[in-house]
Amino acid sequence: MIYNYFKIALRNLWKNKVFTFLNILGLSVAFCVATLLSIASLNNLAEDQFHTNKDNLYKVYATEQTSKGPEEVSSRSTPFAPTLKDEVPGIKKITRHLEENVVVSYEDKELQLDVSYIDPDFFEMFSFPVIKGENTSPLSQKSSVALTQETAKLLFGNEDVIGKTILLQGQDAKEPFIISAILKDIPKESSMGFDLLVAYENNAYYKQTLDDWSSRFHSVYLQLDEGVTTQQFEERTRAFVAQYYRENIENAIRDGVQKDANGQYYQLRLFPYVDSVFTKFKGGIAKTSRIMPYLILCIAILILFIASVNFINMNVAKGGQRLREIGMRKTLGATKSQLFIQLWVESLFVFSISIILGLLLGYALLNDFQTLFRTSGTFGTLLSPEILSLFVIAIILITLIAGGYPALLLSKLGTLKALKGKMEARDSNRLRNTLIVIQFSIAILLISGTLVLNKQIDFLRHKDLGFDKSNVISIPLNGSLDSYTALSRLRNELQSEPEILSITAADNNLGSGRDGSGYMSISGFDYEGRSIKTHNLTVDYDYIETLNLELVAGRSFDRQFATDSLAMVINETMAKEYGKENPLDVVVSFDDSIRYKVIGVVKDYNFQGLKKEVEPLTFYLDPNVGYYYAFAKINPDKAVGAYDKIEKAWNKIEPEATFLGSFLDENIDRTLRREKVLTKIITSGSIVAILLSCIGLFAISMIVVNQRTKEIGVRKIVGASVPGLVKLLLSDFLKLVVLAFVIATPIAWWMSSKWLEDYSYKITLNLGVFIIAGLIAIIIAMLTIGYKTMHAALQNPVKSLRTE
Structure with a gap:
């Protein structure tokens, strides 16, 4: 019996080769794209899930009430964690x-590596297992160091490394460390990355900040006792805060700051470590959102839905041509269940072939997909028991719904109706039209999203940031030389080169450089009886000129003025904080002996990126703070030659350190990486959705035109024109696309508005974007069905009637 089902199924599928091909093509593409998108989404959702203690690991932050509203404080001071x-x-x-x-x-x-300074509890909290060496307490000795497998191989090749000594560059000299353990390579799903682990006491700031609660520069993670909730933790820390953050609280009271809902001015809080990559801060509170991976997963589901809709529509429409076959089977004694199984087996066969082809195509495209969408996900991501179970259930449901519904609809027809070849057209057409509307609503939604995303990224990329980003190269000072020596030698090497216009340095980068590092330095102080906070930037001479920052008052740092070592240049936002009519009158005492004077004000520029509004910023010349980046302004007509000469000079002064120079416009583009990936995914989803919708629409138009062959012939005989017939055949389908536009536009507008809320600088939404999306869908629909309708309208009516 089963063999007979398959034999008849193959015979019917072969008989309708065009529709079988269109079904398999659409479903294969859908399964391929859905599988790849699911891999990307699930890989993202798997971030940090490998830690054994994942459900009880937290990052500490604080919400501080200020005159500007609640603010988040993530970095902590050296004595904070042990106390x-x-x-x-x-x-x-x-x-x-x-x-x-x-x-x-x-x-x-000599290599520049990513070093993490940590406390002993780190190894028991996080699942980074030791595979060789000291297992229980790898950093029990201050001079011990733990390496990952990859780092050990990079430094030593295949040698046994336990007990060997390496040198780490300190502030003044290289310090020896003994390798005590080798760690298993960090999983790709980890948000925390490092090459070496070193005891926290070895960091350069430890001794000078041992009892300093005001200097905050690192993160703190903790694991709570079983049964202790985050709310209980917050309540228990209030006495701790009252004691060690008394000055912050007193300043808040003095400045008239409002308490939070719990009557606190400064509240320690926690958010789950597994939420690290999905957490943003709004109003001083951690907000977790997994919208991006779930959005990708939704696109995968929508693409499968569109392909399944095509399958249902084609099977129901094509099933009208099999009514006499069904009626004859019923006359010969076939039951409803037998007819259902026969028709469902045909669907299952198509789905099985499509799944296999889709998976093979996905496997072939995986490497390109990983590169294009910057994901480390593989097919192994889908091999967990939970994911496999969901995948199997999803396939069964899709085949039952997409394949079973047409089978059920056709099998329950009465014998006489089936033999007459008649089917309730009203119900089937209503279903068909509803599904087409849903299909094109999804397509228009995705097209709208693509247009909005591209427009926003283009706006951000071309926004005037207030500095010269196209003619400046940032160079990480990542060698063994101290930053002042490295900068001096770099200047000497390049001073005679006509391609290089100026060189300067600072302790932070702009955008995201090739080294991927960056940090914030924020300080708070009292000025005329109130608290002020500012970002700090230590710079060298010529920094303002090299970046082409605009001075709106005063002057820049000048080598001719020895007193500039105690001078400040501020941005416009910081000038407003001081509240002086003339900001050049500002003099600030940070302690009893040192007084800093404002000598200049620069126009606000986006030093933090494009998602934040400009905040207060102060420039200093501070010989006690090292530089981390050099900046070279180049002749725009000789950009390639300038880059090559800078790299050559760097390799001469730091032969063991990798040159990681990059143009600032590249750095800015890197900060938009997430948006670019999302745009690629939605654009790809839009293209696939439109293609699948067109396959379905093309197949339906073929069936509808074939069903109306006699009507077309009669209309031509009584005088109907070709344009009139084309309009008649197109109008029904175009009405559905227009209805889809009306449904999709408000949803697309709302979703785009919510997404843009994350940006301080954003485009203004207008109806034009969504009208373009609708027009694209309409034009594609017309092109899809236009050929077949035009061909039908041009047919000889006599031939059409004879054929009928």
């Missing part, structure tokens, strides 16, 4: 975490 654990009950484990790029040397090798 918190000693005085607040409910903390099982705690670790500080400071990440820096450090030059590491072994014999003649």
Whole structure:
């Protein structure tokens, strides 16, 4: 019996080769795209899920009430973590975490590596297993260091590395460390990355900040005792805050700041570590959103839905031509269940072939997909029991709904109606039209999203940021030389080159450089009886000129003025904070002996990126703070030659350090990486959705035109024109696309508005974007069905009637 079902199924599928091909093509493409998108989404959702203690790991932050509203404070001070654990009950484990790029040397090798300074509890909290060496406490000795497998191979090749000594560049000299353990390579799903782990006490700031609660520069993670909630933790820390943050609270009271809902001025809080990559801060509170991976998953589901809709529509429409076959089977004794199974087996056969072809195509395209969409996901992402179970259930449901519905609809027809070849057209047409409207609503929604995303990214890329981003190269000072020596030698090497116009330096980058590092320096102080906060930037001479920042008052730092070591240049937003009519009158005392004077004001520029409004910023010349980046302004007509000469000079002064120079416009583009990936995914989804919708529309138009062959012939005989017939055949379908536009536009507008809320600088939505999306859908629909309708309208009516 089963063999007979398959034999008849193959015979019917072969008989209708065109529709079988269109079904398999649409479903294969849909399964391929849906599989790849699911891999990307699930890989993102798997971030940090490999940690054994994942459900009880948290990052500490604080919400501080200020005169501008609640603000988030993530970085902590050196004494914070040990004091918190000693005085607040409910903390099982705690670790500080400071990440820096450090030059590491072994014999003649010298590399800049990612070093994390951590506390001993780190190894028990996080699942980064030791595979060789000291297993229980890898950093029990201050001079111990733990390496990942990849780092060990990079430094030592295949040698046994346990017990060997490497040198880490300190502030003044290279310091020796003994390798005590090798860690398993960090999973790709980890949001935390490092090459080496070193005891926290070895960081350059440790001794000078040992008892300093005001200097905050690292993160703190903790693990709560079983049964302790985050709310209980927050309540238990209030006495701790009252004692160690008394000055912050007193300043808030003095400045008339409003308390939060719980009557607090400064509240310690936690958010789950597994939410790290999905967390943003709004109003000083951590907000977790997994919209992006779920959006990708939704696009995958929508594409499968469109392909399934095509399958249902084609099977129902084509099933009208099999009514006499069904009626004859019923006359010969076939039951409804037998007819259902026969028709469902045909659907299952098509789906099975499509799934296999889709998976094979997805596997073939995986490498290109990973590169294009910047994902490390593989087919292994889908191999967990939970994911496989969901995948199997989804396939069964899709085949039952997409394949079973047409089978059920056709099998329940009465014998006489089936033999007469008649079917309730009203019900089937209503279903068909509804599904076409849904299809094109989805397509228009995706097209609208693509247009809005592209427009927003184009707006951000071309926005005037207030500095010269196209003719300036940033160079990480990542070698073994101290930053002042490296900068001086770089200047000497390039001063005679006509391609190089100026060179300067600072302790932070603009945008995201090739080294991927960056940090914030924020300080708070009292000025005329009120608290002020500012971002700090230590710069070298010529920084303002090199970046072409606009001075609106005063002057820049000048080598002719020895007093500029105690001078400040501020931005316009900082000038407003001081509240002086003339900001050049501002003099600030940071302690009893040192007084800093404002000598200049620069026009506001976007030093933090494009998602934040400009905040207060102060420039200093501080010989006690090292530089991390050099900046070279180049002749725009000789950009390629200038870059090559800078790289050559760098390789001469720092032969062991990798040159990671990049243009600032590249750095800005890197900050938009997430938006670019999302745009690629939605654009790809739009293209696939439109193609699948067109396949379905083309097949339906073929069936409808064939069904109306006699009507077309009669209309031509009585005088109907070709344009009139084309309009008649097109109008029914175009009405459905227009209805889809009316339904999709408000939804697309709302979704786009919500997405744009994350940006301080954004485009203004207008109806034109959505009208363009609708027109694209209408034009594509007309082109899809235009050929077949035109061909039908041009047919000889006599031939049409004879055929009928």
